[in-house]
Amino acid sequence: ALLRWIPPGNRNLPESAAEAPDEAPGGATTVLPEMPGIDTADGIARMTGNVGAYLRLLSKFADNQENTVAEIRKAVERGDTETATRLAHTLKGVAGNISAASLQQVGHALEAVLKEGKTEKLEDLMTSAAQELERVIATIRTVRQQPSPAASGTSSFADVLPGLHKLRDLLTQYDSEAEDLLSDILGQVSDPAVLASLKVVQGQLTRDDFDGAVVTLDSLMGKLA
Amino acid sequence: MMEDEQGRKGVILAVDDAPENLDVIKSILVPEYTVKRAASGSVALKIAETQPPDLILLDIMMPDMDGYEVCRKLKESKATRDIPVIFVTAMSQTEDEALGLDMGAVDYIAKPLRPPILRARVRTHIAMADGVRQLAEQNKALIDAARLREDVEHITRHDLKGPLNVIIGTPQFLLTQDGLSDKQRELIKIIEDSGYRMLEMINRSLDIFKMENGIYEFKPERIDLLAVMRGVITELASAVSAKKVHLSLLVDGRETADNQQVEALAEPLLCHSMFSNLCKNAIEASPHGDRLSISFDLGPAIVVSIDNGGEVPEAIRAHFFEKFVTAGKREGTGLGTYSAMLIARTQKGSIALDTSVPGRTCLRVTLSRSFIV
Numbered sequence: 001a002l003l004r005w006i007p008p009g010n011r012n013l014p015e016s017a018a019e020a021p022d023e024a025p026g027g028a029t030t031v032l033p034e035m036p037g038i039d040t041a042d043g044i045a046r047m048t049g050n051v052g053a054y055l056r057l058l059s060k061f062a063d064n065q066e067n068t069v070a071e072i073r074k075a076v077e078r079g080d081t082e083t084a085t086r087l088a089h090t091l092k093g094v095a096g097n098i099s100a101a102s103l104q105q106v107g108h109a110l111e112a113v114l115k116e117g118k119t120e121k122l123e124d125l126m127t128s129a130a131q132e133l134e135r136v137i138a139t140i141r142t143v144r145q146q147p148s149p150a151a152s153g154t155s156s157f158a159d160v161l162p163g164l165h166k167l168r169d170l171l172t173q174y175d176s177e178a179e180d181l182l183s184d185i186l187g188q189v190s191d192p193a194v195l196a197s198l199k200v201v202q203g204q205l206t207r208d209d210f211d212g213a214v215v216t217l218d219s220l221m222g223k224l225a
Numbered sequence: 226m227m228e229d230e231q232g233r234k235g236v237i238l239a240v241d242d243a244p245e246n247l248d249v250i251k252s253i254l255v256p257e258y259t260v261k262r263a264a265s266g267s268v269a270l271k272i273a274e275t276q277p278p279d280l281i282l283l284d285i286m287m288p289d290m291d292g293y294e295v296c297r298k299l300k301e302s303k304a305t306r307d308i309p310v311i312f313v314t315a316m317s318q319t320e321d322e323a324l325g326l327d328m329g330a331v332d333y334i335a336k337p338l339r340p341p342i343l344r345a346r347v348r349t350h351i352a353m354a355d356g357v358r359q360l361a362e363q364n365k366a367l368i369d370a371a372r373l374r375e376d377v378e379h380i381t382r383h384d385l386k387g388p389l390n391v392i393i394g395t396p397q398f399l400l401t402q403d404g405l406s407d408k409q410r411e412l413i414k415i416i417e418d419s420g421y422r423m424l425e426m427i428n429r430s431l432d433i434f435k436m437e438n439g440i441y442e443f444k445p446e447r448i449d450l451l452a453v454m455r456g457v458i459t460e461l462a463s464a465v466s467a468k469k470v471h472l473s474l475l476v477d478g479r480e481t482a483d484n485q486q487v488e489a490l491a492e493p494l495l496c497h498s499m500f501s502n503l504c505k506n507a508i509e510a511s512p513h514g515d516r517l518s519i520s521f522d523l524g525p526a527i528v529v530s531i532d533n534g535g536e537v538p539e540a541i542r543a544h545f546f547e548k549f550v551t552a553g554k555r556e557g558t559g560l561g562t563y564s565a566m567l568i569a570r571t572q573k574g575s576i577a578l579d580t581s582v583p584g585r586t587c588l589r590v591t592l593s594r595s596f597i598v
Contacts, residue, residue, distance in 0.1 A: 045340070046337065046338060046339070046340060047249065047252045048252055048253060048340055053248070053252050056248070057248050057249065057252075060244060060245055060248065061245050064243070064245065083288075086287075086288065090243050090286065093243065093246060093284075093314070093315035093336045094243050094245045094246060096336050096337035097246055097249045097337045097338060098245065104337070173259075173261065173276065174238075174263060174272050175259060175262075176239075176251040176259075176260040176261065176262050177259075177260075206244060207264065208262050209264070210262070210268075211268075
């Protein structure tokens, strides 16, 4: 499959050379191995050709959706069909967006039987959904990027302070680019205490908790200023 | 980059409880747009209210507050109601497209997202919202201009009359005083005459204004139209003799008898003004010593034809009755035939220009007849 690469120089991505899209002639998907259950070419195209961003998306999916079918089962058991239906709907939508077509289909079927109350098919569908989700997550974990080597940064707190002020601005604006700036700063910092606090901010951003992230950052900057 | 005239990037607020979906939206729309993220309806409402974006991409099925509810609240608030909302959804039976559109959303986009479609819809709806905003601004400017015009009209019609009454009244008082020289009397008389002319102009323009706006109250009465025309001719006698124009007044093609009457349903003052304007024009346009005929033809309606020598220039024939059109007369206001046309129409009649005879001009006014029972 051909990927639709974005013309060079048109974007400020990728952040590092390791994430650079493969621009070999033909643009083959040589960067990623075959991933059963996931159409990676389709997925990378959706992420406008940014392989690194796609891998982070898959990783986020694996972390966030790992227990979704288990949660659906729990909701069904306590009779909360509404939550079960919503979770199945969300799973379907996210699976579609990462290009996991068969998971999307089983999610769709599960949502439909929950909505219609067809209990006789429910057990089978929850089982297939669990299996398909497990397969997709396993396949993601096989290609998951190694966590970046322990902080190699050399910058002092004072050096990154302007960056932190900029980060705070972006956080109060709920700006999606806060996450990218935070990654940059994390790569520069050497102080383990600062690093630990910024990791907390990063965790909050993963859940889109911008308000919480501002509080954490303010506390860090207050302590060290 | 999608930037406005000030070089500011468009701002999109993306709302979804699944961070993965927000990542995909961000990946497609950054860096053309600034993308703000909200993981819940309540955060989205807070952002929309305090930092209004140019467009909102809204997930429907979210815990606590679903997308329909968020949309409803956005449309309730004055600060956020004009922000275009697009629902972004993995469609299913649990979602009702019509419901979302009823709530004021402008569009639906299906998950999984396709980058060209998302970009195109976002661009389109931001452009449309900009267009609507510009139209609203233009409308406001037009309304302001109309209000200004009304203010000016009000000033000329009402505010000017007060001082004008003093200008007219004072000369009358002065003229009763003794000891004025003839020259002084003459000058005072000129002031008085000018005041009356100005009052006449203001009154006439007030009537025109009312007729233009369809608020003139037409109060027809049974009048002798022929007598009105005779009055006009008497007033214009000096102009007629100065030009040595041979004037004839005919009813059904025959010279009129002194006691003859033509009854019409009309307002005498309006008819006087209309005939006066048309006859003045005819005399002015007529070559020296030429013939000018005014004929009344009585059929189901009364047709008054004023026929004079001279031609209306080709260039202005089509616009003859329009406001401010003049045939190069130095003192012409361009209001004579325009007001004649308004008067004819206000009296349920009509007016027409006939240039079919070379070298001549004929104006035909048609008015309702009054049949004596």
